[in-house]
Amino acid sequence: MTRDVAGIGLGLRYDLATELLERQPKSVAWLEIHPENYIDRGGRYQEMLELAREDWPVVTHGLSTCLGSAEPFDASYLKGLGTFLRDLEIPWHSEHLCLGGVDDRFFHDLLPLPFTEESAQMSSQRLIEVRDAIGVPLALENASYYAPQGPDGLAEADFVVEVLQKADAKLLLDVNNIYVNGRNFDFDPKAYIDKIPMERVVQIHVAGHFVRDDGLRIDTHGEPVPDDVYELLDYTLRKTGPVPVLLERDNNVPPLDDLLSEVDELWKIYRNATGIVDAG
Amino acid sequence: MLADRAKAMQRVCFGAEPSEADLELLGSRERWLVYRDLVRNRLNTVIGVALARTKSAIGEDAFGRAVDEWFDTGSPKTRYLRYVPSELSEFAIPIWQLTETPWVADLAGYEISAWEVRHGPRNPESVGEFAFDKKPVLAAAVKVLRLAYPVHERPTPKKGYEPKPTILCLYRDGNHKAVPQILNPLAADLLEAWRTTDQTVAESVQTVAAAHNTDIGPTFIEKLSTLITHFIQEGILLGGHSPPS
Numbered sequence: 001m002t003r004d005v006a007g008i009g010l011g012l013r014y015d016l017a018t019e020l021l022e023r024q025p026k027s028v029a030w031l032e033i034h035p036e037n038y039i040d041r042g043g044r045y046q047e048m049l050e051l052a053r054e055d056w057p058v059v060t061h062g063l064s065t066c067l068g069s070a071e072p073f074d075a076s077y078l079k080g081l082g083t084f085l086r087d088l089e090i091p092w093h094s095e096h097l098c099l100g101g102v103d104d105r106f107f108h109d110l111l112p113l114p115f116t117e118e119s120a121q122m123s124s125q126r127l128i129e130v131r132d133a134i135g136v137p138l139a140l141e142n143a144s145y146y147a148p149q150g151p152d153g154l155a156e157a158d159f160v161v162e163v164l165q166k167a168d169a170k171l172l173l174d175v176n177n178i179y180v181n182g183r184n185f186d187f188d189p190k191a192y193i194d195k196i197p198m199e200r201v202v203q204i205h206v207a208g209h210f211v212r213d214d215g216l217r218i219d220t221h222g223e224p225v226p227d228d229v230y231e232l233l234d235y236t237l238r239k240t241g242p243v244p245v246l247l248e249r250d251n252n253v254p255p256l257d258d259l260l261s262e263v264d265e266l267w268k269i270y271r272n273a274t275g276i277v278d279a280g
Numbered sequence: 281m282l283a284d285r286a287k288a289m290q291r292v293c294f295g296a297e298p299s300e301a302d303l304e305l306l307g308s309r310e311r312w313l314v315y316r317d318l319v320r321n322r323l324n325t326v327i328g329v330a331l332a333r334t335k336s337a338i339g340e341d342a343f344g345r346a347v348d349e350w351f352d353t354g355s356p357k358t359r360y361l362r363y364v365p366s367e368l369s370e371f372a373i374p375i376w377q378l379t380e381t382p383w384v385a386d387l388a389g390y391e392i393s394a395w396e397v398r399h400g401p402r403n404p405e406s407v408g409e410f411a412f413d414k415k416p417v418l419a420a421a422v423k424v425l426r427l428a429y430p431v432h433e434r435p436t437p438k439k440g441y442e443p444k445p446t447i448l449c450l451y452r453d454g455n456h457k458a459v460p461q462i463l464n465p466l467a468a469d470l471l472e473a474w475r476t477t478d479q480t481v482a483e484s485v486q487t488v489a490a491a492h493n494t495d496i497g498p499t500f501i502e503k504l505s506t507l508i509t510h511f512i513q514e515g516i517l518l519g520g521h522s523p524p525s
Contacts, residue, residue: 036359036360036361037361037362039360040401040402041362041399041400041401041402042400042401042402042403042420042421042452043398043399043400043421043452043456044456045399046402047456063359064359064360068282069286070282070283070286074359077359099286099289100359101359102286102287102289102290103287103290104357105290105294105355105356105357106356106357106358106359107289107290107293107319108319108322108323108356108361108364109315109318109319109322111289111293111315113282114281114282114285118281118282119282122282146311146314146315147306147307147308147311147312147314147315148307148308148311149307150307216311216314218314218318
C-alpha cells in the first residue's frame with residue numbers, strides 16, 4: 001500500500017545512511033532514493049533500502065531515464081524499473097527534463113535541452129512513453145543549466161509548462177535549479193514560479209550550490225541551502241500549499257546534525273508558508 | 281537538429297579535444313567546457329575510487345591517459361555509475377598488460393573484481409537447504425580469481441610484487457565488504473563448477489576430483505566437509521536446489 005508522503009524529506013545517500021538509519025530522526029518525514037543505485041544491487045545498498053522502508057515512506061527520483069534524448073528507450077530497463085517502483089509502493093516517480101545520453105552512451109550528468117517547440121514535443125511524448133511503461137505516476141523535474149540558450153527558443157518556464165501541458169504531467173519543482181538558472185542567466189526566479197501551474201506540483205527539491213570565482217553557479221548539491229533559496233521556497237509554498245519538500249545533499253556531506261538543522265529550517269518555512277502546524 | 285546537438289555534446293564531453301566547430305554549434309565555448317569538466321570529473325572520481333591502488337601504482341598521468349583514451353574511443357555504455365569502472369577496466373587492463381610492470385594488470389583485475397563483488401547483485405531469495413544430491417546455489421557476489429602475483433597482500437611492496445601464483449575467492453561478507461580467501465586449485469575448480477554447471481554437489485565433486493587425479497577417500501571427505509562448512513558460514517554457499525527431474 002502506498003504510504004503518505006508529506007512534510008520535509010531527505011535524500012538517502014550512502015555517506016549519511018548509517019547515522020540516519022540508526023538515529024531515525026523524527027523531523028525527517030520521508031526519504032528519496034535514486035533507483036539506479038538500488039536496482040539489481042545487493043550488499044549495503046539493499047540493506048539501506050530495507051531499513052529505510054521500515055521507518056519511512058520512500059519516493060524515487062531517476063537519474064538516467066532523461067526525457068530529452070531522441071533515441072528509443074531501453075524497453076527492458078523500463079520494464080525492470082517499473083517492477084522495482086511498483087514493489088516499493090511509491091506514490092510517484094520523477095525524472096529530469098534534460099539529455100542524459102547519446103548513441104547508447106551515458107553522460108552521468110544532466111545536459112540541457114534547447115527550449116524549443118521541437119524539443120517540448122519530443123520530451124512530452126517520451127514522458128508519456130515512460131509513464132505508460134513503468135505503470136506509476138511520473139513527474140518531470142526542471143533542471144539546472146549553464147550554457148546559454150539560442151535566441152529562437154522559449155523562456156525556460158514556458159518550455160517546462162509546454163511539456164507539462166502536452167503530456168498532462170506532474171512536476172517536481174526544483175527551486176534551487178530555478179534560483180541557479182535565474183542568477184546565471186539574469187531572470188527573476190519568482191516570475192518563473194508565477195508561470196508554473198501549481199496544481200501540477202507534487203514535490204519540491206531544495207539544495208545548495210557552488211559559486212565559482214567567475215560567478216557561475218553550479219548545482220552541486222554540495223553546499224548548505226542559501227538564504228535566497230529558502231526565501232524562494234517560502235514564496236513557492238505559499239502558492240502550492242503543503243507539497244512535500246526534499247533536501248538534496250549529494251556531495252561534501254556534512255555531519256547529520258548539520259543536515260537536520262537545515263531540515264528544521266525547512267519545517268519552519270513549510271509551517272509558516274502553508275499553515276500546517278501538526279506535521280513533523 | 282536535436283540529434284546533431286546531442287552528438288556535438290557527446291563529442292565535446294568525451295572527445296580527446298573538443299572541436300571548435302562543435303563548440304560553435306552548441307553556442308558557448310566556455311560553458312560547454314564547463315560541462316566537459318563536470319562529466320569527466322564525475323566519472324574520473326568513481327573510477328579513481330574503484331581502482332585506487334592501481335592508480336597509485338601506475339601514476340596519475342598514465343592512469344589519466346588510459347581513462348582519456350577510453351572516453352575518446354568508448355565512454356560509458358552503462359546507465360549505472362557503479363558499472364563505469366568495470367567498463368573502463370575492460371578497455372584499460374589489456375593496455376596496462378602491455379605498458380606497465382607485469383603485476384599491475386593483476387592488481388587492476390583484483391581491484392575491479394572486489395568492486396564488482398561489493399556492488400554486486402542481490403542473493404536469490406528462496407534457496408533450499410544444502411545437500412549433496414542438490415545443485416549448489418552460490419551467493420550472487422562471488423568470484424574466483426587466478427593471479428600470477430599476490431596483489432591482495434597489502435600494502436603494495438615498494439619494489440612491487442614478486443611472482444607467486446595465487447587463487448582467490450572474492451566474496452561479500454556480512455559487513456558488505458569484498459573479502460579475499462585463498463583457495464587451492466581443486467577448491468577453486470569446485471567453486472567454479474558450482475557456478476557454471478548444472479551438476480549436483482556429488483556429481484561435481486566426482487568430476488573435479490577425477491580431473492585432479494584425487495581419490496575420494498576419508499581425508500578428502502574430511503577436507504571437503506570443512507570447506508563446505510566454511511563456504512556456508514561465510515555466505516559463499518547459500519544452499520541447494522533439487523535438480524530438474
